[in-house]
Amino acid sequence: MPDALRLATGVHVGQSSARSWAISTRGFNVLADNKISVVLDGRSLFTPFFSGVQWDAQSTMMEDIDRIEVVRGPAGSLWGAFAVNGFIQIVTKPAWETQGLLAAAATGSEDPISISVRYGGEISQDVYYRAYVKYFQTEWTYQSNGTQTFPNTDFLQSGFRLDSKRVSDTTVTLQGDVYTNKGLPLNQLLQTDISGWNILGRWYRVLTSDSNVQGEGYFDQTSHDIASSFTEDRRTFSLSGKYHVQMDRHDLLVGADGVTSSDNIPPVSILLFEPPQRRTNTVSAYVQDTFALVPQRVSLTGGVKAEHNSFSGYEVQSTIRAAWTPSTRTTIWSAISRAVRTPVRIDQDAARGAPPRGARAGDYSRDQRFPLRPQCLPLAVGPAARGGRGIPPVSSRDAALQSHARGRCLRHGWLGQLRQPLLRDQRRDERQHSRSGVGSRVRAHFRR
Secondary structure (H helix, E strand, C coil): CHHHHHCCCCEEEEECCCEEEEECCCCCCCCCCCCCEEECCCECCCCCCCCCCCHCCCCCHHHHHEEEEECCCHHHHHHCCCCCCEEEEEEEECHHHCCCEEEEEECCCCCCCEEEEEEEEECCCCCCCCCEEEEEEEEEEEECCCCEEECHHHHHHHEEEEEEECCCCCEEEEEEEEECCCCCCCCCCCCCHHHHHEEEEEEEEEEEEEEEEEEEEEEEEEEEEEEECEEEEEEEEEEEEEEEEECCCEEEEEEEEEEEEEECCCCCCCCEEEECEEEEEEEEEEEEEEEEEEEEEEEEEEEEEEEEEEEEEEEEEEEEEEEEEEEEEEEEEEEECCCCCCCCCCHHHHCCCCCCCCHHHHCHHEEEEEECCCCEEEECHHHHHHHHCCCCCCCHHHHHHHHHHHHEEECCCHHHHHHHHHHHHHHHHHHHHHCCCCCCEEEEEEEE
């Protein structure tokens, strides 16, 4: 899926290893990019841990994707916080458009195996379904001198979609996915273990020829476990609704949504979170009106979204946009917008350094969190850590990261201290990584 985003104008897609992606718009891009919002079939892929997208856990059958919509620039008046540099929406086809059997297989020098199978059918005259399973492998990541940096990995995902439609006015959708990289043929001792599942329901009703209403809800559970470094278990539940109506020259959209997300992040080797478990809530309402100054030619759009979150309280995001469409292939527009990137767990709840052996997260007071101001990172590394001042790293990469941070004052606070060595490694890998896009790849499809 990240590869498909390369086709969109203005979207920058970087890859530092076989499973590490950095995706953003407007030229701002890091592995932990936190200013772009991504939605798949109405389900947000954003994580309240660092306000970005964990792309290594996102996949679907490419043959099922209907379209990818990209908004470059602030889009917070509709899509809320974190849509600062842009917004990406990925929409898959309804089940009635994916009937029958489809099988796809691919192989190449970089991705040795990729196998997908999907079958769609009809339960009754107005009820359709599809189910799929997908498995793929990625090759080792190498430096230019042939040194292996990241191991080969594999990934398994399956899912379903059920669509019911009444020709006149109503559509109901139920879909879900489950995925894992645990216990597969290429399971690695020090790999990042990822797993999760989600289920989404949507109800859409056409009220009149000029108005409609939609309600949607989903539950998403994810788990990330980086060996001896970081573990996060998260559960997210969301409800939303919107009403759309066209009146003369006005095109009005009104909606509201709410998201609650709870996590469990135990103490880790570099930092800990206080409290280790937290529930965050976000509630918002929005209104947007597009007025046709000259029908089919000139329009003026105004919108505002009021949002309340658990960390920074109330936020208001707004936009006003003018557009001129001289032809069906040309649009000239200008806009003034406000979008926000609100605090998240890693901003507010990170405590200093590594915990002593046997310490509990509750032993750390709130004044021991990393404030967002320049300071040193007090870490113990290697044998000294065994004396109770830290947890010794288990890999050379961990040791290098902690050694870089130990005793050094960087200008960007604690997050900058963690990010700079990672960015340095990312840029090095981008220069040295052999995945240049050249390499044999064979793909075959079978459809009945």
